[in-house]
Amino acid sequence: MKISRIIFHIVLALLWCMMHNSFHPATFIIGYLLAWASTSMFMILSKYKPFRMNIWEAIKLFFVFLKEMIVANIQIAYIIISPPMNIRPGLVEYPLDIKNEGAIVLLANMISLTPGTLSVDIAEDRKYIYVHAMVMETPDQLKQKIKDTFERRILKMLGEEAEERRP
Amino acid sequence: MNLQEIIVAFFLLVGIFFIITGTVGLLRLPDFYNRIHAPTKATTLGVSSTILGAVIHFYGFPPADGFKELLAILFIFLTAPVGAHMLAKAAYHSKIDLWKDTIVDERAGKRVIGEEKMPSEEKLEKEEEERTPE
Numbered sequence: 166m167k168i169s170r171i172i173f174h175i176v177l178a179l180l181w182c183m184m185h186n187s188f189h190p191a192t193f194i195i196g197y198l199l200a201w202a203s204t205s206m207f208m209i210l211s212k213y214k215p216f217r218m219n220i221w222e223a224i225k226l227f228f229v230f231l232k233e234m235i236v237a238n239i240q241i242a243y244i245i246i247s248p249p250m251n252i253r254p255g256l257v258e259y260p261l262d263i264k265n266e267g268a269i270v271l272l273a274n275m276i277s278l279t280p281g282t283l284s285v286d287i288a289e290d291r292k293y294i295y296v297h298a299m300v301m302e303t304p305d306q307l308k309q310k311i312k313d314t315f316e317r318r319i320l321k322m323l324g325e326e327a328e329e330r331r332p
Numbered sequence: 333m334n335l336q337e338i339i340v341a342f343f344l345l346v347g348i349f350f351i352i353t354g355t356v357g358l359l360r361l362p363d364f365y366n367r368i369h370a371p372t373k374a375t376t377l378g379v380s381s382t383i384l385g386a387v388i389h390f391y392g393f394p395p396a397d398g399f400k401e402l403l404a405i406l407f408i409f410l411t412a413p414v415g416a417h418m419l420a421k422a423a424y425h426s427k428i429d430l431w432k433d434t435i436v437d438e439r440a441g442k443r444v445i446g447e448e449k450m451p452s453e454e455k456l457e458k459e460e461e462e463r464t465p466e
Contacts, residue, residue, distance in 0.1 A: 275413075277412075
């Protein structure tokens with residue numbers, strides 16, 4: 166058994182403990198066994214490929230995301246409240262560098278959670294995400310911003326290098 | 333008024349502010365896609381800070397108990413974007429029109445309003461002048 170899977174099981178077991186509001190060893194062991202059973206079953210039943218991740222980069226990504234979300238939330242709140250609403254909405258086609266499906270879901274959720282952008286659809290061949298933005302200068306600038314803040318960091322977290330691909 | 337009450341008040345005020353903003357946005361924004369933006373985003377931050385305030389109020393700071401409530405924040409963050417995504421996807425596939433002043437639509441390989449037709453600064457100023465008398 167790989168060490169990364171054991172860490173994952175411990176995290177799931179801690180979530181189980183939180184759900185029961187008790188950190189008694191018995192609760193933890195039951196949670197660990199349930200985590201092991203459910204992940205094993207998931208691996209057997211689905212074709213999902215797990216992705217390895219660098220935990221340090223993941224923590225950094227989390228804080229960058231939190232900061233980005235709060236800043237953007239305040240910007241959007243300001244735009245909504247100010248009397249002449251200066252919105253410039255648009256639907257852009259964002260080219261994906263990430264191949265792994267789980268990581269694509271992570272990126273799409275991050276885009277949706279950052280105020281001002283919303284992932285509308287993902288192309289059949291998993292090469293593009295369609296992003297609706299409420300405020301943007303130009304489409305290219307928006308794409309560059311998503312690439313710089315989120316996608317590069319996710320790729321770093323997966324331990325891959327971002328390949329340069331122009332839209 | 334001790335420190336705990338100040339922290340609770342801060343979180344509750346922030347939460348209420350964002351929830352109100354989300355509601356106002358839902359009413360004011362022009363089309364369906366823009367309207368989804370306001371409630372999902374503002375509500376995630378608003379609801380999570382309200383929950384944080386509640387946890388600190390009932391279990392002290394730092395919270396000694398009430399981890400179940402903290403889990404609720406995690407699940408809001410996991411489910412809200414998925415819900416918003418599915419609503420937007422359903423709207424797009426049932427061909428609900430984008431707002432008339434939408435700048436670009438890169439879907440289906442066509443641009444509704446090309447780059448050259450992007451509203452110039454003059455036009456924006458004009459629009460502002462038109463709006464101000466209201």
